[in-house]
Amino acid sequence: xxxxxxxxxxxxxxxxxxxxxxxxxxxxxxxxxxxxxxxxxxxxxxxxxxxxxxxxxxxxxxxxxxxxxxxxxxxxxxxxxxxxxxxxxxxxxxxxxxxxxxxxxxxxxxxxxxxxxxxxxxxxxxxxxxxxxxxxxxxxxxxxxxxxxxxxxxxxxxxxxxxxxxxxxxxxxxxxxxxxxxxxxxxxxxxxxxxxxxxxxxxxxxxxx
Amino acid sequence: xxxxxxxxxxxxxxxxxxxxxxxxxxxxxxxxxxxxxxxxxxxxxxxxxxxxxxxxxxxxxxxxxxxxxxxxxxxxxxxxxxxxxxxxxxxxxxxxxxxxxxxxxxxxxxxxxxxxxxxxxxxxxxxxxxxxxxxxxxxxxxxxxxxxxxxxxxxxxxxxxxxxxxxxxxxxxxxxxxxxxxxxxxxxxxxxxxxxxxxxxxxxxxxxxxxxxxxxxxxxxxxxxxxxxxxxxxxxxxxxxxxxxxxxxxxxxxxxxxxxxxxxxxxxxxxxxxxxxxxxxxxxxxxxxxxxxxxxxxxxxxxxxxxxxxxxxxxxxxxxxxxxxxxxxxxxxxxxxxxxxxxxxxxxxxxxxxxxxxxxxxxxxxxxxxxxxxxxxxxxxxxxxxxxxxxxxxxxxxxxxxxxxxxxxxxx
Numbered sequence: 001x002x003x004x005x006x007x008x009x010x011x012x013x014x015x016x017x018x019x020x021x022x023x024x025x026x027x028x029x030x031x032x033x034x035x036x037x038x039x040x041x042x043x044x045x046x047x048x049x050x051x052x053x054x055x056x057x058x059x060x061x062x063x064x065x066x067x068x069x070x071x072x073x074x075x076x077x078x079x080x081x082x083x084x085x086x087x088x089x090x091x092x093x094x095x096x097x098x099x100x101x102x103x104x105x106x107x108x109x110x111x112x113x114x115x116x117x118x119x120x121x122x123x124x125x126x127x128x129x130x131x132x133x134x135x136x137x138x139x140x141x142x143x144x145x146x147x148x149x150x151x152x153x154x155x156x157x158x159x160x161x162x163x164x165x166x167x168x169x170x171x172x173x174x175x176x177x178x179x180x181x182x183x184x185x186x187x188x189x190x191x192x193x194x195x196x197x198x199x200x201x202x203x204x205x206x207x208x209x
Numbered sequence: 210x211x212x213x214x215x216x217x218x219x220x221x222x223x224x225x226x227x228x229x230x231x232x233x234x235x236x237x238x239x240x241x242x243x244x245x246x247x248x249x250x251x252x253x254x255x256x257x258x259x260x261x262x263x264x265x266x267x268x269x270x271x272x273x274x275x276x277x278x279x280x281x282x283x284x285x286x287x288x289x290x291x292x293x294x295x296x297x298x299x300x301x302x303x304x305x306x307x308x309x310x311x312x313x314x315x316x317x318x319x320x321x322x323x324x325x326x327x328x329x330x331x332x333x334x335x336x337x338x339x340x341x342x343x344x345x346x347x348x349x350x351x352x353x354x355x356x357x358x359x360x361x362x363x364x365x366x367x368x369x370x371x372x373x374x375x376x377x378x379x380x381x382x383x384x385x386x387x388x389x390x391x392x393x394x395x396x397x398x399x400x401x402x403x404x405x406x407x408x409x410x411x412x413x414x415x416x417x418x419x420x421x422x423x424x425x426x427x428x429x430x431x432x433x434x435x436x437x438x439x440x441x442x443x444x445x446x447x448x449x450x451x452x453x454x455x456x457x458x459x460x461x462x463x464x465x466x467x468x469x470x471x472x473x474x475x476x477x478x479x480x481x482x483x484x485x486x487x488x489x490x491x492x493x494x495x496x497x498x499x500x501x502x503x504x505x506x507x508x509x510x511x512x513x514x515x516x517x518x519x520x521x522x523x524x525x526x527x528x529x530x531x532x533x534x535x536x537x538x539x540x541x542x543x544x545x546x547x548x549x550x551x552x553x554x555x556x557x558x559x560x561x562x563x564x565x566x567x568x569x570x571x572x573x574x575x576x577x578x579x580x581x582x583x584x585x586x587x588x589x590x591x592x593x594x595x596x597x598x599x600x601x602x603x604x605x606x607x608x609x610x611x612x613x614x615x616x617x618x619x620x621x
Contacts, residue, residue, distance in 0.1 A: 042618055051527070051614040072531050079529015086617070092521050094222030095215070102210035107528035112210060 035209030083150030238554025267445035323408030339388035511604035
């Protein structure tokens with residue numbers, strides 16, 4: 001469950017002031033946020049993810065207002081309840097696939113259950129890469145690892161920032177399906193932010209900025 | 210998975226940088242420890258070699274030479290003194306022990322020292338095998354002499370004239386080994402001791418045969434008993450005082466009122482170290498400069514890691530890691546690097562010193578115990594950790610200023 005109210009943001013004191021429409025999602029609901037670049041899509045995502053502090057307004061996740069949390073508590077809350085997916089998938093290159101997922105669990109203070117991780121890799125069809133180094137993975141495998149990293153800790157919200165921008169139509173569809181599937185499996189909200197019109201048909205809730 | 214594992218994986222992800230950091234730090238640590246240990250060992254060895262000798266009395270000349278020759282046995286003597294004069298001086302109540310020594314010959318480069326049974330007491334040495342000398346031409350070998358020459362009890366040997374192996378001809382008189390001293394790590398380890406009379410006898414006959422007396426070892430051919438020790442000469446006399454008062458009054462008295470010279474070994478050795486100390490200081494400075502450079506290398510490596518992996522670190526923040534945990538990762542990388550370097554550095558220094566001491570022991574004919582003062586090692590490790598911690602502190606500044614949102618946006 002996630003709510004935003006009267007969110008505004010300003011990068012510096014004389015920069016543009018962004019106003020964002022309110023978002024109100026119940027459990028397991030997903031949302032597509034569409035908008036051209038420069039309109040503040042990523043800013044909105046980072047506000048929801050607690051990585052940026054709004055100039056005014058509030059973000060509430062499961063009845064906890066992010067604005068009331070500070071420092072370590074905020075870090076912990078984000079780590080535990082939010083999973084981020086990026087356009088360009090990235091993981092720690094000095095660790096292999098399974099170690100990256102373990103590190104993800106370590107920092108959000110969760111059990112590093114190996115069978116849970118392997119099950120996840122299996123559903124994402126990359127179990128055979130589990131001991132591979134990041135630079136040995138193909139683009140597609142990396143994409144799947146990115147999704148695995150965003151859901152391995154069973155978050156309440158999955159936030160995806162342009163997850164399909166660099167993908168062809170087929171892969172675009174696959175990635176979206178995987179994200180929807182994983183959010184359902186984890187009973188999580190999925191918010192996808194994009195300018196990619198291709199994925200419009202896959203969402204019921206659409207917010208255009 | 211935990212912070213430590215992540216740090217270690219990071220370290221060995223780019224081994225070249227890590228190896229470079231470790232290598233430079235290892236070299237500086239090894240150099241620092243070696244030079245310190247070498248310096249302490251040699252100083253201690255010199256002090257050891259001084260034994261209980263508070264003052265040495267010999268012929269006039271350089272006091273340093275007198276000490277080097279008569280106490281440390283690494284230089285030629287300044288000349289001879291008249292035994293009678295020395296004995297007269299020895300009667301001074303401030304003097305506890307006065308040991309006459311006379312030398313001028315060697316066996317395979319090991320000096321043969323004519324003296325009395327009080328000589329061994331100066332070095333607190335016990336007989337290990339056999340007995341003390343009691344008659345002329347009986348000899349007691351120092352530990353290293355016995356080890357290196359292989360001479361055993363009952364063996365006989367001929368002395369050569371001069372103080373070095375290759376200098377002179379052999380004397381016809383044979384010495385017999387009656388005892389071997391225990392190891393002391395003092396100068397007595399590389400000396401052959403014998404009664405004063407042996408030296409007199411050897412040179413006495415020598416001059417008889419050669420038909421001309423040598424200035425240094427000359428003494429009359431006539432009856433020993435008649436002359437008593439009237440004209441006999443010794444090389445020098447080693448003195449131990451009863452109390453510190455002796456140190457104040459006697460040396461001056463000797464230098465001003467007699468034809469002899471008094472030198473204080475401690476003082477002369479200190480003077481010597483003031484000269485050689487410059488070399489030690491120079492090498493120490495070089496080692497500290499290398500330490501400084503390696504701290505910069507470590508800083509650059511850590512800083513590079515923080516900068517290059519800014520996105521990784523920002524990603525960890527979104528995983529729930531706190532700023533402090535990121536700093537921990539960097540700090541652990543730095544500390545592991547320095548710990549490995551400390552272990553390697555100590556090992557390298559000890560291996561190097563083993564080699565150096567081996568060479569020194571051979572040249573010096575005496576095995577030198579290597580003294581590693583823990584206090585010094587701790588001091589060096591503390592220095593190393595200090596510079597590494599400073600390097601870490603500078604390297605983590607970007608983490609403190611990190612803007613996760615910006616890094617994630619820019620990297621896209």
